Amino acid sequence: MSQAETTGTRVRPLALLGSELGLLFRRRRTWAMLAALALVPVLIGVAVRFRPNAESGPPFLTAISENGLFVSFTALTVSVPLFLPLTVGVVAGDTIAGEASLGTLRYLLVAPTTRVRVLLVKYAAAAVFAIAAPLVVLLAGIAVGALLFPIRDVTLLSGVTVDAGGFAVRCALLVVYVAVSLLGLSAIGLFLSTLTTVPVGAMAATIVLAAASQILDSLPQLDWLHPWLFSHWWFGFADFLREPIVWDSFQSNALLQLGYVALFGALAYGRLSTKDILT
Amino acid sequence: MNKLSRWLPAAAVPIVVVAGAVALPAMSAAGDVPDRRPEEVLDLIASSAGVAFSGTVEQTSELGLPELPESDMKGYGSSDESAVVEFLTGDHSARVFSDGAEGQRVQLLDRLAERDLIRNGSEVWAYDSKRDEAIHAVLPEDAEWSAPATPPDLAEALLAKIDPTTAVSVESGNRVAGREVYDLILTPRTEESLVAEIELSVDADTGLPLRVEVDSTDGTDDAVSVGFREIDYDTPSPDLFTFTPAEGTVVHEKQPTPGVAPAMPEPPEPVVTGEGWASVVELPGDVLASADPEQAALFEQLTVAVPEGRVLSTSLVSVLFTSDGRVLAGAVPVETLQAAAR
Known part of the structure; x- marks a missing residue:
C-alpha cells in the first residue's frame, strides 16, 4: 500500500504537467498564436522575394536573397522585441487568472495537490510555450527560406561559415537563449495572473511591462538601471552567431532571469497561498 | 501570522540579490606584490612583448x-x-x-x-x-x-x-x-x-x-x-x-604603398602652439563647406556656437571650428583654444 502511495505521489506532478500541457496545446488560441509567429518569416520571405534589393532593414535582411536560411535569423530578430513577449504575455497572464475567471481554480485546488504545485505546473507549461515560440519562428524561417531562395552554408557574424550540422547547433542554441530570455517575463505574468480574476488584465499588464522595460533600456540617462531590466540581454542571442561563441551575455542573462523567476515566483506564491479562492 | 510567513520568500529574494551584488565584487581581495619603481614597471612592460x-x-x-x-x-x-x-x-x-x-x-x-x-x-x-x-x-x-x-x-x-x-x-x-x-x-x-x-x-x-x-x-x-x-x-x-x-x-x-595612407590626400602641416599636455594643434580646413546635410545636422547637434565659430567640447578634448575655416584642437579648455584662435 505504501509503495502504491509513493509511486502515486511521484507520478502525480508529471501527470498534472501533462494535463496542463494538453490543455495549453489543445487550445485554439495557442495554435493561433504559434501560427501568427510562423507568419512573421513568411511575410519577410515573400517581401524580400518581391523586392530583393533593400538597402537597409533589420539585421540579416540583406543576406536573405543570397541565402534563404537567413530568413530564420531575420524573423527571430524582428520577433524578439514584440511578437514573442506578446504571445508569452498572453500565455503567462492566463495561467491563474484564466482558471479563476472560468471558476475552475477552486476545483483545481480541491484536487489532492498543493497550491505550490499548481503554481509550478502552470509556470512549467508557460516555460514550455516560451521554448515552442522561438522554435516555431526559426523552423518556419528555415522552411520559407529554403522554399523561396537558394540555400548554402551560413556565414556567421565573424565571417566564417558553418555547415548544416553547425547551423542546426546554432539554431538550437538560439532557441535556448531566447527561451531563457522569456522566463523572467513569464514569471512576471504568472504573478500578475494571481492578482486578478480577469485574465485579459494580467495579459495586458505583462505585455505593457515588456514594452516599458525595453523603452527604459533605450534611454541612456538610465544606464545604471539597464543591467537590471529583464529585457536588457534580449538581443544578446547574436553572441551565439559568433566564432568562437561568446557566452558572457548568456550567463548574465541566465542569472538575471533566474533573479526575476525567484522574485516573481515567490511573490506569486505569497499571493496565491494567502488568497481566498472564491471562484 | 501564518499568512505573513507565506510572503517570506518574496522578502528574502531581494535581500539575497542585493547581498550577492554587494558581496561578489568585494570578494576579489587586494593583491600583494613587491613594490617597484616606475623604471622597473616600464622594463616589465617591455618584457611583455611576445x-x-x-x-x-x-x-x-x-x-x-x-x-x-x-x-x-x-x-x-x-x-x-x-x-x-x-x-x-x-x-x-x-x-x-x-x-x-x-x-x-x-x-x-x-x-x-x-x-x-x-x-x-x-x-x-x-x-x-x-x-x-x-x-x-x-x-x-x-x-x-x-x-x-x-x-x-x-x-x-x-x-x-x-x-x-x-x-x-x-x-x-x-x-x-x-x-x-x-x-x-x-x-x-x-x-x-x-x-x-x-x-x-x-x-x-x-x-x-x-x-x-x-x-x-x-x-x-x-x-x-x-x-x-x-x-x-x-x-x-x-x-x-x-x-x-x-x-x-x-x-x-x-595594396598600401609604404608611407602613404591609401586614397588619402596629403595632410596639411599642422601648427602646434603651447607644449606638452597643453599644446594646441591648428589645421586649415573648412569642415562645414564639405559636409552633406546629414553630416551638417550631426555637426550642429554636437557643437555649440561661440564668437570665434563653433566648438566641440568634451571632458578631455576640445575642438574649435573657426568661422574663417581653421580647426584648433587640444586637451585644453575651450578658452585656451579661443585665445589661440585670435
Missing part, C-alpha cells in the same frame, strides 16, 4: 557629449559619421586574441553585428558582418603593426609620449580582470590641460598592460577607460588567425 593571450576588452567613454538615444533601430542603415559619434559616446566590448608573434585578431562585438580585424604575418583581413564585405591587404616588409585600441597598444602609444612634462609614479594593490597589477600613474605637470591623470594598469606577473583609464580635470573619473574584463594567457588556436572569405562575401583588395 606574450600570447586572449581576452575580452571593454571600452567606456564619459566624454560629456550629448548622448544620442540608442535604439533597436541601431544599424538599420546608419551613416559612418553617426557610427563615429556612437563609438565616442557608447560602451563597447571586443574580443582580442594574440599569439604573441605574428597573429592577432580583434573582434568588435556590436549589437547583432561584428567587425573583425585579422592579421597573420603580412596578411591583413578586415571583415564587416553588416555589409558582408571583407578588405584584404598585404603589409609591406617593414610595416609597423598595431591593433587598434587594445590596452597593450594604447599603452605603447602613451609611453612613447612620456617626457619631462609628465610625472610618473607607481601604485600597487589593485586587480584588473582578476590579475594583480601595478598602476603606473602619469600626471601632467601643468594646470592647463584637461587631462588630470592617466592610470595604466600593468599585469604584475606578465607585464602586459591590462587597462588604461584617463581622468579629466573637470571631475570626470574614467572619462575614457579601455581595459580587459577577462584575460587568459593560453595561446589561442591558430585557426583564429586565418581568414577565408565565405562564398558571397564581397572582397576588396587593397
Whole structure:
C-alpha cells in the first residue's frame, strides 16, 4: 500500500504537467498564436522575394536573397522585441487568472495537490510555450527560406561559415537563449495572473511591462538601471552567431532571469497561498 | 501570522540579490606584490612583448557629449559619421586574441553585428558582418603593426609620449580582470590641460598592460577607460588567425604603398602652439563647406556656437571650428583654444 502511495505521489506532478500541457496545446488560441509567429518569416520571405534589393532593414535582411536560411535569423530578430513577449504575455497572464475567471481554480485546488504545485505546473507549461515560440519562428524561417531562395552554408557574424550540422547547433542554441530570455517575463505574468480574476488584465499588464522595460533600456540617462531590466540581454542571442561563441551575455542573462523567476515566483506564491479562492 | 510567513520568500529574494551584488565584487581581495619603481614597471612592460593571450576588452567613454538615444533601430542603415559619434559616446566590448608573434585578431562585438580585424604575418583581413564585405591587404616588409585600441597598444602609444612634462609614479594593490597589477600613474605637470591623470594598469606577473583609464580635470573619473574584463594567457588556436572569405562575401583588395595612407590626400602641416599636455594643434580646413546635410545636422547637434565659430567640447578634448575655416584642437579648455584662435 505504501509503495502504491509513493509511486502515486511521484507520478502525480508529471501527470498534472501533462494535463496542463494538453490543455495549453489543445487550445485554439495557442495554435493561433504559434501560427501568427510562423507568419512573421513568411511575410519577410515573400517581401524580400518581391523586392530583393533593400538597402537597409533589420539585421540579416540583406543576406536573405543570397541565402534563404537567413530568413530564420531575420524573423527571430524582428520577433524578439514584440511578437514573442506578446504571445508569452498572453500565455503567462492566463495561467491563474484564466482558471479563476472560468471558476475552475477552486476545483483545481480541491484536487489532492498543493497550491505550490499548481503554481509550478502552470509556470512549467508557460516555460514550455516560451521554448515552442522561438522554435516555431526559426523552423518556419528555415522552411520559407529554403522554399523561396537558394540555400548554402551560413556565414556567421565573424565571417566564417558553418555547415548544416553547425547551423542546426546554432539554431538550437538560439532557441535556448531566447527561451531563457522569456522566463523572467513569464514569471512576471504568472504573478500578475494571481492578482486578478480577469485574465485579459494580467495579459495586458505583462505585455505593457515588456514594452516599458525595453523603452527604459533605450534611454541612456538610465544606464545604471539597464543591467537590471529583464529585457536588457534580449538581443544578446547574436553572441551565439559568433566564432568562437561568446557566452558572457548568456550567463548574465541566465542569472538575471533566474533573479526575476525567484522574485516573481515567490511573490506569486505569497499571493496565491494567502488568497481566498472564491471562484 | 501564518499568512505573513507565506510572503517570506518574496522578502528574502531581494535581500539575497542585493547581498550577492554587494558581496561578489568585494570578494576579489587586494593583491600583494613587491613594490617597484616606475623604471622597473616600464622594463616589465617591455618584457611583455611576445606574450600570447586572449581576452575580452571593454571600452567606456564619459566624454560629456550629448548622448544620442540608442535604439533597436541601431544599424538599420546608419551613416559612418553617426557610427563615429556612437563609438565616442557608447560602451563597447571586443574580443582580442594574440599569439604573441605574428597573429592577432580583434573582434568588435556590436549589437547583432561584428567587425573583425585579422592579421597573420603580412596578411591583413578586415571583415564587416553588416555589409558582408571583407578588405584584404598585404603589409609591406617593414610595416609597423598595431591593433587598434587594445590596452597593450594604447599603452605603447602613451609611453612613447612620456617626457619631462609628465610625472610618473607607481601604485600597487589593485586587480584588473582578476590579475594583480601595478598602476603606473602619469600626471601632467601643468594646470592647463584637461587631462588630470592617466592610470595604466600593468599585469604584475606578465607585464602586459591590462587597462588604461584617463581622468579629466573637470571631475570626470574614467572619462575614457579601455581595459580587459577577462584575460587568459593560453595561446589561442591558430585557426583564429586565418581568414577565408565565405562564398558571397564581397572582397576588396587593397595594396598600401609604404608611407602613404591609401586614397588619402596629403595632410596639411599642422601648427602646434603651447607644449606638452597643453599644446594646441591648428589645421586649415573648412569642415562645414564639405559636409552633406546629414553630416551638417550631426555637426550642429554636437557643437555649440561661440564668437570665434563653433566648438566641440568634451571632458578631455576640445575642438574649435573657426568661422574663417581653421580647426584648433587640444586637451585644453575651450578658452585656451579661443585665445589661440585670435
